[in-house]
């Protein structure tokens with residue numbers, strides 16, 4: 001119920017209360033007054049009758065009293081005036097008139113106890129005031145009762161019953177009570193009207209404040225309150241309006257800035273405040289996310305974290321993360337980094353051809369988001385396997401790094417949930433924007449790190465890589481209880497190549513040798529350019545008995561390989577020293593020394609051969625590198 005209505009009802013009830021109270025008090029007061037007044041009138045009339053009777057007795061005309069008593073009824077409003085003689089009087093003066101006999105029990109009681117009685121009586125619908133007053137014998141006054149009556153002081157000589165009509169009095173009383181009630185009513189109505197005029201702006205302002213606050217809670221701060229008065233209430237409205245204008249302006253500015261940051265324009269039907277809070281919260285979370293991934297060690301860790309974010313925050317559990325990598329021929333290829341939360345998972349949502357021909361991936365090719373939520377079928381490479389009969393949609397987001405597409409995030413969802421994902425895309429973009437530079441920095445760091453661990457000329461790992469990686473390698477071998485076969489190899493008479501054909505040709509030969517070695521070993525084996533024309537091959541999970549065979553195979557391949565040089569072709573041989581970890585030593589670096597010792601023996605014993613290290617070759621104190 002509105003304040004105005006409440007106050008009006010309250011004032012109405014208050015006025016009605018006053019009206020009823022005043023009416024009741026008026027009626028009660030009038031009644032009391034009429035009783036008191038009538039009692040006094042009856043007493044006066046009784047006294048007049050007594051005086052008349054006394055004078056009649058003194059003047060000896062008491063016998064003519066009936067006529068006088070009858071004429072009393074002519075007095076206005078006097079209905080009855082009846083005198084009753086007591087037995088004392090009858091005994092002294094003889095029986096009285098017939099009309100002077102006791103007419104009712106009240107008269108009998110008054111005669112008996114000498115106490116006057118008064119009452120209001122309704123006779124035939126006409127209100128009467130009746131009083132029965134005793135005449136008590138008294139010696140006071142001149143003449144007095146006892147001079148004529150032979151009775152004792154205080155004896156009841158008779159009673160007089162007077163009946164007065166109250167009709168006239170009651171009419172007047174009712175009229176006056178009505179006048180009072182009307183006057184009070186009029187004052188009440190005026191008071192209500194005046195109070196309403198006073199209160200109305202309060203109620204209206206309160207209602208208007210309620211409305212604008214409701215709108216504000218819906219995010220709309222454009223509501224204003226009309227200023228109805230210039231008093232305190234008007235001031236409240238003015239202050240409210242100023243505050244609303246301030247908040248509205250501030251919110252618009254924040255909303256605009258946040259929209260610029262998120263790239264999501266505000267929707268007019270949504271709660272602006274809530275949307276802004278959500279966006280700010282999202283920006284804060286995205287900044288926190290960025291701070292976290294900045295401290296992640298590798299890109300994989302970042303992608304893994306992003307995958308968890310997709311699932312936990314955006315409810316996207318089906319997705320692919322592709323990374324663009326240069327293929328052998330230099331063209332960009334795609335590599336699956338994570339699929340549906342599995343790092344390195346198989347390509348599930350696209351034609352696997354995109355891994356080899358990345359141009360088939362529309363997001364990679366165009367560098368723009370590919371919205372398969374609104375435009376199903378936009379990318380032909382999207383080929384989700386029909387697993388559970390659910391129609392799926394996709395949205396692919398390229399992450400630009402160093403001006404080109406570095407990664408592609410593919411979000412997959414059911415057609416039913418596509419609108420929900422569409423709604424969340426703007427927030428997702430914020431995370432991607434934060435993630436892109438971090439990925440780029442990590443990529444750069446990894447590239448730099450990779451280059452510092454590789455030999456620039458041959459592209460093989462260098463000695464630094466071996467130093468950093470060796471602990472991991474040894475731990476892994478121990479865990480698997482497997483062996484590492486070390487082949488230390490060196491080109492025979494390589495100095496002659498440099499001296500004869502120049503260093504450029506020497507480099508060509510070294511590069512060619514690196515290629516032959518790479519083709520001769522498994523992907524899991526480690527190939528290191530150990531220094532100059534010396535190379536180290538670490539064969540993982542090799543059987544020691546086969547170590548020499550593998551080394552021989554490599555030696556043969558190199559021996560048969562024709563190095564293309566400007567003057568034609570060149571053939572070179574290599575010498576190989578073989579040692580096995582942990583068979584030859586529990587220390588990897590010691591095994592490496594043994595392999596070098598074996599290589600030295602191969603050189604010593606004629607070159608172009610493989611020598612397996614044996615304990616007798618080692619002379620304590622030898623420091624080969």
Ligand SMILES: Nc1nc2c(ncn2[C@@H]2O[C@H](COP(=O)(O)OP(=O)(O)OP(=O)(O)O)[C@@H](O)[C@H]2O)c(=O)[nH]1
Pocket residue numbers: 490491492493494495496498502503504505506507510531532533603607
């Ligand atoms: N072109 C070129 N030559 C290199 C490189 N690194 C080392 N060398 C040369 O490789 C030659 C190694 O010569 P030596 O250690 O005497 O051995 P070798 O001539 O192969 O004789 P043996 O090893 O005893 O068969 C040196 O002349 C080095 O300058 C390189 O990166 N490029």
